[in-house]
Amino acid sequence: MSARELHLNAFLMGVGHHEAAWRHPRADPRALDEVAHFQHLARIAERGTFDSVFLADGVQIWGDVRHTAANRFEPITLLTAISQATERIGLIATASTGFSEPYNLARLFSSLDHISGGRAGWNIVTTAGDRSAQNFNREVNFDHAERYQRADEFLDVTTALWDSWEDDALVVDRESGVFADDAKVHEINHKGRFFSVRGPLNAVRAPQGRPLLVQAGSSEDGKEFASAWAEAVFTAHQAHGDATAFYADLKRRVTARGRDADDVKVLPGIVPVLGGTEAEARALAEELDGLIIPVRAVRQLTELIGVDLTDHPLDERLPEFPPVSQVNGAKSRFELVRDLAQRERLTLRQLLGRLGGGRGHQVVAGTPEQIADHVELWFTTGAADGFNVMAPLLPSGLEDFVDHVVPLLRARGLFRTEYTGRTLREHYGLPRPVSRYAAASLI
Amino acid sequence: MSARELHLNAFLMGVGHHEAAWRHPRADPRALDEVAHFQHLARIAERGTFDSVFLADGVQIWGDVRHTAANRFEPITLLTAISQATERIGLIATASTGFSEPYNLARLFSSLDHISGGRAGWNIVTTAGDRSAQNFNREVNFDHAERYQRADEFLDVTTALWDSWEDDALVVDRESGVFADDAKVHEINHKGRFFSVRGPLNAVRAPQGRPLLVQAGSSEDGKEFASAWAEAVFTAHQAHGDATAFYADLKRRVTARGRDADDVKVLPGIVPVLGGTEAEARALAEELDGLIIPVRAVRQLTELIGVDLTDHPLDERLPEFPPVSQVNGAKSRFELVRDLAQRERLTLRQLLGRLGGGRGHQVVAGTPEQIADHVELWFTTGAADGFNVMAPLLPSGLEDFVDHVVPLLRARGLFRTEYTGRTLREHYGLPRPVSRYAAASLI
Numbered sequence: 001m002s003a004r005e006l007h008l009n010a011f012l013m014g015v016g017h018h019e020a021a022w023r024h025p026r027a028d029p030r031a032l033d034e035v036a037h038f039q040h041l042a043r044i045a046e047r048g049t050f051d052s053v054f055l056a057d058g059v060q061i062w063g064d065v066r067h068t069a070a071n072r073f074e075p076i077t078l079l080t081a082i083s084q085a086t087e088r089i090g091l092i093a094t095a096s097t098g099f100s101e102p103y104n105l106a107r108l109f110s111s112l113d114h115i116s117g118g119r120a121g122w123n124i125v126t127t128a129g130d131r132s133a134q135n136f137n138r139e140v141n142f143d144h145a146e147r148y149q150r151a152d153e154f155l156d157v158t159t160a161l162w163d164s165w166e167d168d169a170l171v172v173d174r175e176s177g178v179f180a181d182d183a184k185v186h187e188i189n190h191k192g193r194f195f196s197v198r199g200p201l202n203a204v205r206a207p208q209g210r211p212l213l214v215q216a217g218s219s220e221d222g223k224e225f226a227s228a229w230a231e232a233v234f235t236a237h238q239a240h241g242d243a244t245a246f247y248a249d250l251k252r253r254v255t256a257r258g259r260d261a262d263d264v265k266v267l268p269g270i271v272p273v274l275g276g277t278e279a280e281a282r283a284l285a286e287e288l289d290g291l292i293i294p295v296r297a298v299r300q301l302t303e304l305i306g307v308d309l310t311d312h313p314l315d316e317r318l319p320e321f322p323p324v325s326q327v328n329g330a331k332s333r334f335e336l337v338r339d340l341a342q343r344e345r346l347t348l349r350q351l352l353g354r355l356g357g358g359r360g361h362q363v364v365a366g367t368p369e370q371i372a373d374h375v376e377l378w379f380t381t382g383a384a385d386g387f388n389v390m391a392p393l394l395p396s397g398l399e400d401f402v403d404h405v406v407p408l409l410r411a412r413g414l415f416r417t418e419y420t421g422r423t424l425r426e427h428y429g430l431p432r433p434v435s436r437y438a439a440a441s442l443i
Numbered sequence: 444m445s446a447r448e449l450h451l452n453a454f455l456m457g458v459g460h461h462e463a464a465w466r467h468p469r470a471d472p473r474a475l476d477e478v479a480h481f482q483h484l485a486r487i488a489e490r491g492t493f494d495s496v497f498l499a500d501g502v503q504i505w506g507d508v509r510h511t512a513a514n515r516f517e518p519i520t521l522l523t524a525i526s527q528a529t530e531r532i533g534l535i536a537t538a539s540t541g542f543s544e545p546y547n548l549a550r551l552f553s554s555l556d557h558i559s560g561g562r563a564g565w566n567i568v569t570t571a572g573d574r575s576a577q578n579f580n581r582e583v584n585f586d587h588a589e590r591y592q593r594a595d596e597f598l599d600v601t602t603a604l605w606d607s608w609e610d611d612a613l614v615v616d617r618e619s620g621v622f623a624d625d626a627k628v629h630e631i632n633h634k635g636r637f638f639s640v641r642g643p644l645n646a647v648r649a650p651q652g653r654p655l656l657v658q659a660g661s662s663e664d665g666k667e668f669a670s671a672w673a674e675a676v677f678t679a680h681q682a683h684g685d686a687t688a689f690y691a692d693l694k695r696r697v698t699a700r701g702r703d704a705d706d707v708k709v710l711p712g713i714v715p716v717l718g719g720t721e722a723e724a725r726a727l728a729e730e731l732d733g734l735i736i737p738v739r740a741v742r743q744l745t746e747l748i749g750v751d752l753t754d755h756p757l758d759e760r761l762p763e764f765p766p767v768s769q770v771n772g773a774k775s776r777f778e779l780v781r782d783l784a785q786r787e788r789l790t791l792r793q794l795l796g797r798l799g800g801g802r803g804h805q806v807v808a809g810t811p812e813q814i815a816d817h818v819e820l821w822f823t824t825g826a827a828d829g830f831n832v833m834a835p836l837l838p839s840g841l842e843d844f845v846d847h848v849v850p851l852l853r854a855r856g857l858f859r860t861e862y863t864g865r866t867l868r869e870h871y872g873l874p875r876p877v878s879r880y881a882a883a884s885l886i
Contacts, residue, residue, distance in 0.1 A: 023617045030615065033647055035558045059546060061645045066625040071608075071647045074554035077523045081558045084527035100547060103502060103578045111517035115478045115524045134641035135546040165514075172473065174466045177736045182509040198577035202504045204476055204514045293620045 007386030020291035039085035048402030052090030067296035083116035090424030092121035118207030118423030164200035218332030227253035269361030368404035450829030460833035463734035482528035491845030495533030510739035526559035533867030535564035561650030561866035607643035661775030670696035686826035712804030811847035
């Protein structure tokens, strides 16, 4: 067995992951609407031989439009544009199972995978909150359990559609006029609770067979879904102990389903705030936190955890939180915030400062050595297979990570010095799925 | 008033518009899955200062998968990739109002318009046929009238979403922390028969305000829809008299709605089969027709007109057609085919030959001079504002048109010698729409 390899994903969040990044002099907020900005970021990550870049997404405006950099490109089109400015790096887009049709979304990801030469990944989200539902003909969103039931069926359908053309279905014999072997192009004839889809897809099988499947739900439903479908998991932990417990639990669920534990990569988020000295890094973190606008942050927190805190006085201790069963938002994020607030007896203002850098993800401020130590510790002690790197400022924070942290990780033998694969699956060391129809035909 | 200007759109249909193109030695059928092929085509059209390129689309496999080049990229992603390989040419994608959500489709086109710097266009289709519906949870498609009612409401919603951020909504004042003027970002609060959408869109207004709206329905419902919404109309005519009648009728409907007749460009399809001599051109046309596979062509015809002809003997005269009111397919295409078959008393095989080159669009085989004469005649006699150019073979047929026909059109003062605008709307000489919310705020 070859040495275990670290995996790094660059989370491209506008002009920086810190919620106040756009106010900082090292960010250019007008770049949010410039495709060249995102292509530049992806090229930096590719120079650092990252496995992939990732674009989050939502189907509503997040936060308070007055104080939030709320505008965004649709991610599959933006990644398509990025694919034309890069050669190797993987391209992961969030898309929701709540408000799309499987046939449409299967086509978009298949097309991205074809266009990029096998670099597409899908971060599967179910989308909490009524505000999104109200853009899609519903007053109230599906509840948490139903969202995951729908997601599960959505994956049944999309994976079948991606398999519907076997790899060798194309014949292209000019002489006989046979373009495809129709015995290798399959109707999927799905009839379920949420969807009825006949198929086949109107595209040949994509270079990766299916896009890499990524997932970030950490609730009970989320972990079950991840163990069934995910090949990489984005997750948020503040403490090493929570991370190792999550890691072990998820791998156990994966093997319980008969899958190989290595076939799901666990990538906690990390917000690396880098400085030449630790003091310099802490000063940058404080400078960014000082730019947070409380009214905006409270609204975002309310959206994030599904508990309304807009009328709570900033300098008073946080109230008792409701039971998680009453929360129809992202349950795992709710629990993380609740535990942090209660453990440290935080006021609302203190909590906002703790969350502003990474919305629940761990902020690590320090020198490149300190960041590399953190990465190595988590990677070698059962807390992570890699990291979802969330630079607080973009592009500068990503440049700093690539120029100063990546060389240390390489020198320690933890991270690749060049790409050995061509596709996103190859970067993550994951197999290319065989079409279910091809497998059946072998019996 | 400046001289009236011809408009040319390059319809990029795989490796050629002729249904048997992929069997011809001058086409490379493997190019169908190569993004570089389509980028190359767009660069040829851009060299010819075409207004735009266009990708058709459907949400099912068209035709018989055994004999049809049925695989295709999803067009919005493919045009995004093309945008990175071109600078000026417009990018028009078909998308259906039947099987998408307005919020999702509005985002995709907004994103394409941002990424391309204002070059996006949407060819609006309603999608006939049960086979497509069966990929979207329905056994039977909506009927013709309902499809257009849904399309009408779909446009109400998407145009409102594109308007939901006024052009000057962004403030981006780092000092005060005001990112956007929330009085200029509007909920649309649409509640209709088919859709309920709160808005706003989560993207700033696109360079063109809204993508160019294109439409191709020629039925009564289709023409009414076009007169309300379309800015360019793709249409199919075999005869000059039919074309002038359609042109006059459509412009009349447009002005009856209080719009300027010039604000809708009428672009009939033309399949130019080019040769150094007329005999050479006719030989190429015959060579292509000889490659048609009858069983495949019959199935495509059946899909096109919504009348099942699969059991009709090839060399027998066509039967009486049912009344158009019983047809739930593309009504105008049905009428065109019926009239052609009855006027010329065609057998099924003869009809297939007449349609194989352009699926109802006019095939003109001749020298560059003859093609230019045809274009000039139709343009100057009230039949066309320009043409949807459907090269029978790609790239060679498009190259021939750009290298040999375009120079003649330029020499005659009919067509631009260089781009004067940056956006697709500017190429077509169409205004940039003001946000409906900005207009209201002026009262």
